[in-house]
Amino acid sequence: MKLTTVGIDIAKNVMQVHYIDIETGEIVNKPIKRAKFLEHFANRESCLIGMEACGGAQHWARQLILMGHQVKLMPAKFVKAFNVRNKNDAADARAIWLAVQQPGKAIAVKTEAQQAVLALHRMRQQLVKFRTMQINGLHGLLTEYGEVIGKGRAALDKAMPIVLERIADRLPSMLLDTLREQWNGLKQLDAQIAEIERRLREWMKEDKAAKALMEIPGVGVLTASAAVATIGDTKVFKSGREFAAWIGLVPKQTGSGGKVKLQGISKRGDVYLRTLLIHGARSVLAHAKQPSLWVEQMLKRRPLNVVVVALANKMARTIWALLAHNRLYQTDYVSVKPA
Incomplete structure (x- = not known):
């Protein structure tokens, strides 16, 4: 069954809702007061609801999921590309309605x-x-x-x-x-x-997951607890590489005509978690008595700050792997690509 796609621009007192009625084909774009918001979706069939990941979005997402709807939270920068004219509630709701139908990485709904x-x-x-x-x-x-x-x-x-x-x-x-x-x-x-x-x-x-992350060199109380809470559901990411890219620990790409140039890190995603990972990686390089062979080889051919970010990227992938596969950290573990 095809779900009705709904775009919602949330606010403190009035929510703007945009969708197309399946039965009549009518374009509906109307405001709903906060007190009547959940009531509007209470007796409807399951919908695909898109919202910007802003203040209050997590609360409304949890309430709508309990009603049987599917909710997709999206970064505001992703939605902005679909608002091509005036900036108002009706235009924002329509932009969210367009954005939720596009492929893209959703933000996990947290408990x-x-x-x-x-x-x-x-x-x-x-x-x-x-x-x-x-x-x-x-x-x-x-x-x-x-x-x-x-x-x-x-x-x-x-x-x-x-x-x-x-x-x-x-x-x-x-x-x-x-x-x-x-x-x-x-x-x-x-x-x-x-x-x-x-x-x-x-x-x-x-929390067993946070305790497991504490075993990773460079991951302390702040990084472990923030990572577990920020990731939410590990199924949102297909791999540790995708998680590291979502945090912004991968090179930014620019180019045209088939020529791609790699620049500094993209700095996308959660700034706080990325900062913790980079500080943790820097502490490992500063205080490790015997750096790993991988770190020693990197230091010979790359500047220190580049090695710090590379190690932070590796830590992010390790964090995702431990949470996704429910494993404990092993110093000598070697990952094997599945056949």
Whole structure:
């Protein structure tokens, strides 16, 4: 049975729906209020529903799947190519309707537990960003009064008491008190970040897949938990190579007339997970006492950063293989291409 294709442009209060009625051939493009949205699809036959992977999309996708519909979440950049005229809700819904009928890699619909893990990662990332901003702000403010402190958190913590004592006689107390509060606020941010990491470690004790990924060199608590939650269903990807390409750890291709040029990595997909993998690969190269033969050969003929990205690509493929085949990590494992 052919499914009715539906494009939905979701928003906070009004959802724009676009589809063609199979019985009458009428083009339907109408807004539906949030309270009536699920009711509209409750008594319909199974549909293929396309939505942009934006805020709230995962929630609505789970609800629609429970009703028996098929849901395909697509990146906004993929959908944008199908909106050729004005930018409004009706045009966006039509563009999504066109995009969902094209072949392309869908974004996995995640469970609430997987989204909870990713939420912890996003909040931790935000706190780290705030902490970095606050450190840089203190450096900049003190420079205005001739107090130059070395880079990094350790240099700031070491110099701050001395600097505050030195400038106490020539600057107003209201500024000194504020600087001291901002400096002490860094410890509060440290505590919040550490608490989130503790909760992630507690969650990993109950998740076998995340514990298995921890055995991979360069994969820690953050990378393992983020990978499990981001991938969702491994069946979305046909191979580890496809997963690595989805993250953006493969060369970007440009060319014409049969001549293809390879450039830097494409940087597509999940920026956060790609960053974790690259940092993990860099730590392996920096701290490994005996690098593998593959790494040693790569370092002889390629720059360091290229080797880092190549190792991150290899780590991504390994992560997918362990999750897809439910295996444990083996250092000397050699993959064999099926006949």
